[in-house]
Amino acid sequence: MSITPAIVDEHEHRELLDAAIPSFLKQLESAGYAKKTCRDKRAVLRTFADWLPHGPITVHEVNESHVAAFLKRTPRPLPGRMKFERAALSGLLKYLRRIGMISSPTPLAAPPGDDLIRQYVEYLRHDRGLAESSVLVYVPFIRDWLHDHIARTGGVCIDGFDAATIQSFLLDHTRNRSSEYARLLATALRSFFRFLFLRGHRSTDLSRAVPTVCTYRNATVPAFLSEEQVDRVLAATDRSTPVGRRDYAILLLLARLGLRAGEIAALELDDIRWRTGELVVHGKGRMVEHLPLLADVGNALARYLREDRRANASRRVFLRTWAPHVGLTGPAAVGHVVRRRLAGAKVQRSGRGAAHLFRHGLATHMIRHGASLAEIAEVLRHRSQTTTAIYTHVSFEALRAVARPWPPAGGDR
Numbered sequence: 001m002s003i004t005p006a007i008v009d010e011h012e013h014r015e016l017l018d019a020a021i022p023s024f025l026k027q028l029e030s031a032g033y034a035k036k037t038c039r040d041k042r043a044v045l046r047t048f049a050d051w052l053p054h055g056p057i058t059v060h061e062v063n064e065s066h067v068a069a070f071l072k073r074t075p076r077p078l079p080g081r082m083k084f085e086r087a088a089l090s091g092l093l094k095y096l097r098r099i100g101m102i103s104s105p106t107p108l109a110a111p112p113g114d115d116l117i118r119q120y121v122e123y124l125r126h127d128r129g130l131a132e133s134s135v136l137v138y139v140p141f142i143r144d145w146l147h148d149h150i151a152r153t154g155g156v157c158i159d160g161f162d163a164a165t166i167q168s169f170l171l172d173h174t175r176n177r178s179s180e181y182a183r184l185l186a187t188a189l190r191s192f193f194r195f196l197f198l199r200g201h202r203s204t205d206l207s208r209a210v211p212t213v214c215t216y217r218n219a220t221v222p223a224f225l226s227e228e229q230v231d232r233v234l235a236a237t238d239r240s241t242p243v244g245r246r247d248y249a250i251l252l253l254l255a256r257l258g259l260r261a262g263e264i265a266a267l268e269l270d271d272i273r274w275r276t277g278e279l280v281v282h283g284k285g286r287m288v289e290h291l292p293l294l295a296d297v298g299n300a301l302a303r304y305l306r307e308d309r310r311a312n313a314s315r316r317v318f319l320r321t322w323a324p325h326v327g328l329t330g331p332a333a334v335g336h337v338v339r340r341r342l343a344g345a346k347v348q349r350s351g352r353g354a355a356h357l358f359r360h361g362l363a364t365h366m367i368r369h370g371a372s373l374a375e376i377a378e379v380l381r382h383r384s385q386t387t388t389a390i391y392t393h394v395s396f397e398a399l400r401a402v403a404r405p406w407p408p409a410g411g412d413r
Contacts, residue, residue: 016101017052017059021045024095031324032310041088048089060102064093113146113156116201123195129286131262133331141188145169158201161193163209170211183213222390224360229347230255236345242308243321247337249300250318254338254358256294258380260284261331261338261355267317272301281381289381331355363388 024045025038033041048070052062067089071082096102121139124130130138146156148169153160166189174182193206225233234251238244253259253267263281271280277293293301301317312319316327328334338354349357363376377388 017049017062020059020096020099020101021049021092024092027095028091028323031326033323037323040084041091044085044088045092048085048092059096062093062096062102063105067093112150113143116156116158117142117146119199120192120195123199124191127198128191131284133262137184138188138191141185142192144173145189145192158196161196161202161206163206166193166206166209167211174213179213186210186213222360222364223349223353223357224364225347225357226361227365229345230358230361233341233345233347237341245300245304245308246318246321247341249297249304250334250337251341251358252297252300254355255362256297257291258359258362260359261334264318264334264355265316265328265330268315269305269317270315272317274298283381285383287381287383 021042025042028038028041029035048067051070051073052066067086070089071077071086076082077085093102097104117139120142121135124135124138125132149160149165150156170182170186170189173185190207190210193202193210196202197205197207234248234255237248237251239248250264253264254261257279259281260283263283266282267279271282272293273280273290274293277298279291279293279297281289281291283289305317309317309319310325312325314325314327318328319325320328320333335354338358339349342349342354359380363380366376366379367373373388376382377384380388382388
């Protein structure tokens with residue numbers, strides 16, 4: 001008689017898991033996963049449910065350790081199959097936690113300095129209004145600084161920060177590195193020490209102790225796409241497919257309006273003002289600006305939205321073509337689209353970046369057709385014309401074609 005309650009509990013828990021699996025798969029179907037993928041995942045989940053040891057554990061105790069043990073079972077699945085099974089089971093655990101069937105894993109103790117970094121990230125996002133891409137650049141530098149400090153002192157002692165340590169750290173970490181790396185490191189440190197002062201962690205502002213890295217503003221001509229290259233990329237984008245129509249609309253936003261990759265990824269349906277012919281752009285530094293919705297851009301967006309963008313809970317304009325059909329993850333996703341289309345058009349990139357080549361190409365086209373720096377700054381939404389000044393080099397480069405050799409052939413005349 002003593003084992004009867006355990007048997008009943010075991011059956012009840014198994015029924016709970018059996019009921020959760022179909023609801024999880026239904027969510028996958030609504031997110032756009034193919035029916036075959038859902039069938040394959042169902043097979044994995046059923047096998048896992050049958051494999052789980054009965055009696056000692058309940059469904060409420062299932063966690064990542066059981067998934068790891070399942071993947072090591074005999075015979076072990078092939079690497080590709082194992083990756084698929086791990087993804088399916090990880091998704092199930094996330095779903096079970098979301099509906100409260102299993103508890104979240106016990107968080108590990110935060111490493112020293114983690115809370116300080118969290119406050120710094122909050123400061124960058126909310127006080128300074130930095131874009132997420134800038135936050136991702138700054139934070140690794142500060143982690144390196146704190147790790148170096150902890151290695152020397154055994155903990156985080158903010159009062160132990162001083163000018164000599166800062167300068168020594170800069171010298172050690174910029175040796176054999178590019179001037180751009182050194183500049184970004186110094187900028188991040190300066191920002192971090194200013195944060196410590198403004199938030200009251202230190203009574204003195206150590207940002208002034210960070211040496212200035214000597215760099216030459218506007219020293220080179222920006223890499224860009226010529227008008228012919230832009231036309232070739234647009235023409236090579238196949239608009240007979242849903243992904244081609246989506247990519248074509250993205251490329252037009254880059255080429256005609258000079259949008260940044262992050263601005264395109266963040267674009268939402270409410271940002272397209274069809275009646276007024278405007279596009280609301282959420283730019284750098286939380287700036288919100290209104291741009292004209294040009295006819296070809298509007299047509300490309302309308303066709304993509306009408307024919308290809310399926311009904312979705314996400315308000316993002318551009319969605320992933322593969323399940324789950326959520327908004328593009330960020331600037332990197334737009335850059336991936338551009339690189340693929342450049343390769344398809346056999347256009348060789350010069351310099352770093354991908355999406356920004358269109359932005360530089362628009363500015364270059366404008367300055368070569370007589371636009372002033374003030375006009376270019378307005379179109380590209382630069383807050384300072386010193387940023388726009390880099391395009392003056394385009395004009396200087398154009399002079400090479402008409403400049404006469406010196407000294408002239410045959411001597412002075």
